[in-house]
Amino acid sequence: MRDAYHESLRSLRADLVQMTGLVRAAMDDATQALLDADAGTAEGVIEADTRIDQLQMLVEEASYELLARQQPVASDLRVIITAVRISADLERMGDLAVHVAEVTRRRYPNCAVPSLVRATVTRMAAAASLMTTQLERVLSDDDVTVALRLETADDDVDAELRQIFVALLSPEWTYGVEGAVDVTLVGRYLERYADHTVSAARRIVYLVTGSWPARAVN
Amino acid sequence: MRDAYHESLRSLRADLVQMTGLVRAAMDDATQALLDADAGTAEGVIEADTRIDQLQMLVEEASYELLARQQPVASDLRVIITAVRISADLERMGDLAVHVAEVTRRRYPNCAVPSLVRATVTRMAAAASLMTTQLERVLSDDDVTVALRLETADDDVDAELRQIFVALLSPEWTYGVEGAVDVTLVGRYLERYADHTVSAARRIVYLVTGSWPARAVN
Numbered sequence: 001m002r003d004a005y006h007e008s009l010r011s012l013r014a015d016l017v018q019m020t021g022l023v024r025a026a027m028d029d030a031t032q033a034l035l036d037a038d039a040g041t042a043e044g045v046i047e048a049d050t051r052i053d054q055l056q057m058l059v060e061e062a063s064y065e066l067l068a069r070q071q072p073v074a075s076d077l078r079v080i081i082t083a084v085r086i087s088a089d090l091e092r093m094g095d096l097a098v099h100v101a102e103v104t105r106r107r108y109p110n111c112a113v114p115s116l117v118r119a120t121v122t123r124m125a126a127a128a129s130l131m132t133t134q135l136e137r138v139l140s141d142d143d144v145t146v147a148l149r150l151e152t153a154d155d156d157v158d159a160e161l162r163q164i165f166v167a168l169l170s171p172e173w174t175y176g177v178e179g180a181v182d183v184t185l186v187g188r189y190l191e192r193y194a195d196h197t198v199s200a201a202r203r204i205v206y207l208v209t210g211s212w213p214a215r216a217v218n
Numbered sequence: 219m220r221d222a223y224h225e226s227l228r229s230l231r232a233d234l235v236q237m238t239g240l241v242r243a244a245m246d247d248a249t250q251a252l253l254d255a256d257a258g259t260a261e262g263v264i265e266a267d268t269r270i271d272q273l274q275m276l277v278e279e280a281s282y283e284l285l286a287r288q289q290p291v292a293s294d295l296r297v298i299i300t301a302v303r304i305s306a307d308l309e310r311m312g313d314l315a316v317h318v319a320e321v322t323r324r325r326y327p328n329c330a331v332p333s334l335v336r337a338t339v340t341r342m343a344a345a346a347s348l349m350t351t352q353l354e355r356v357l358s359d360d361d362v363t364v365a366l367r368l369e370t371a372d373d374d375v376d377a378e379l380r381q382i383f384v385a386l387l388s389p390e391w392t393y394g395v396e397g398a399v400d401v402t403l404v405g406r407y408l409e410r411y412a413d414h415t416v417s418a419a420r421r422i423v424y425l426v427t428g429s430w431p432a433r434a435v436n
Contacts, residue, residue: 067299068292077285081299088303169396177398178387184402 005070012062012083017140019055019090024132026052026097027193031125034104034186035118037111042101052094059087082203086139089200093132096193103182112182114175117167121183124160124190127153131197138201142208147201157194161187223288230280230301235358237273237308242350244270244315245411249343252322252404253336255329260319270312277305300421304357307418311350314411321400330400332393335385339401342378342408345371349415356419360426365419375412379405 026045033041063080066072072080103112113121131153138147164187167173168180175183244263251259281298284290290298321330331339349371356365382405385391386398393401 064292064296064299067295071289074282074286078282081282081285081302084299085303085306088306165399168399173395177391177395180395180398181383181386181402184399185406188403188406 005066005072008062008066009076009079012059012066012080013139015055015059015062016083016086016090017136019052019059019087020132020136020139022048022052022055023090023093023097024129024136026094027100027125027132028129030097030100030104031121031128031190034100035111035113035122035125037104037108039105039108042104042108045101046098046105049094049098052091056087056091060084078207082207086200086203089196089203093193093196096189096196099189100186103186107182112179112186114179114183116172116175117164117183120160120163120167121186121190124157124187124194127157127160128190128193128197131157131194135197135201138204142204144205144208147205150198150201154194154198157191161191223284223290226280226284227294227297230277230284230298231357233273233277233280234301234304234308235354237270237277237305238350238354238357240266240270240273241308241311241315242347242354244312245318245343245350246347248315248318248322249339249346249408252318253329253331253340253343255322255326257323257326260322260326263319264316264323267312267316270309274305274309278302296425300425304418304421307414307421311411311414314407314414317407318404321404325400330397330404332397332401334390334393335382335401338378338381338385339404339408342375342405342412345375345378346408346411346415349375349412353415353419356422360422362423362426365423368416368419372412372416375409379409 026048029041030045032038033045063084066080067077106112131150134146134150134153137143138150164183168183173180244266247259248263250256251263281302284298285295324330349368352364352368352371355361356368382401386401391398
């Protein structure tokens, strides 16, 4: 009975790692589609989000089942609640990938990312992808060092977003208001996505060390 | 012992209701400051957010304590986990009020909301305020009817946001790119804020009825 219980805990973790992989693929595809004005790939991201939503429900239901059927000890309770909350972060990250895909679809056949900010958006996308890979490692190995490194990566993403705003308000911005709206939204989606990787990783740090990392995440 | 336990559950709910009141005041002040270009009030919203963050930590810690010290039955477990998740929604709503306040501060002494979209932003702010009051009622009375009504209100907020985008892309938009960036962000913050009221209310519906309301929230 107890073995079945620990097997369930392991399977919860495996589900989270799987979700993280799907979310990373979604944002990778969404940002590539955005940069290439590829409506087909964007459409694929939007459709594939159902799978991420289903996995989130599955993690949540499995957690409630575990809590209800067993009387988990304190440390296991934290693991289960943390799993539920991380699954919510991941579900939201999937939504943000969908939002990026929707921008691509709305502007098709044009590209929503003007050349002036292409390099910055590309760097933000690469950072978001790397941060998700690091989150996968945090989730599968409880690697607290990687979790803390994610906060530095998040600062870089915030700095890139500020670069985008500088470009939007510079005289070189010749792409009008419509272009500005799209780039503002995309920048914000990527920034929030990165925030969620940090937030999920911080929950693991709390679980492993028993205290929150010093820095606050907004 | 059991009485102390139920007292703790009641106090958890009271904390959530108190948080909701603080969050509503924060967004009310933030949107009023935005419309009046009132940097002082905006500053107050930013400072007061610490209290909301503290309450969130308090709810979370109290929940873990309850789970660890007691062996709650299945239904109480759901209540506790729901409390943790709603506290996260509320904390995020507080952050969104801060973001609105930051826009006001950045544009001071100018007003970030041009006359063309003033009525729309005012309606979105009023809707957000009302939705928070409704959420307070859902939290204090488990009122599922009100929870379902929130979804309709959320549709209205989404429609207002679309109106803002229409205005931004119309020939009447003479407020340049900087104005467009601010209004895009403010519109998005209010829309996300409204989403979180719905998401928190849906968790209560799930708690009370045992199943999720039919509609999906993105």
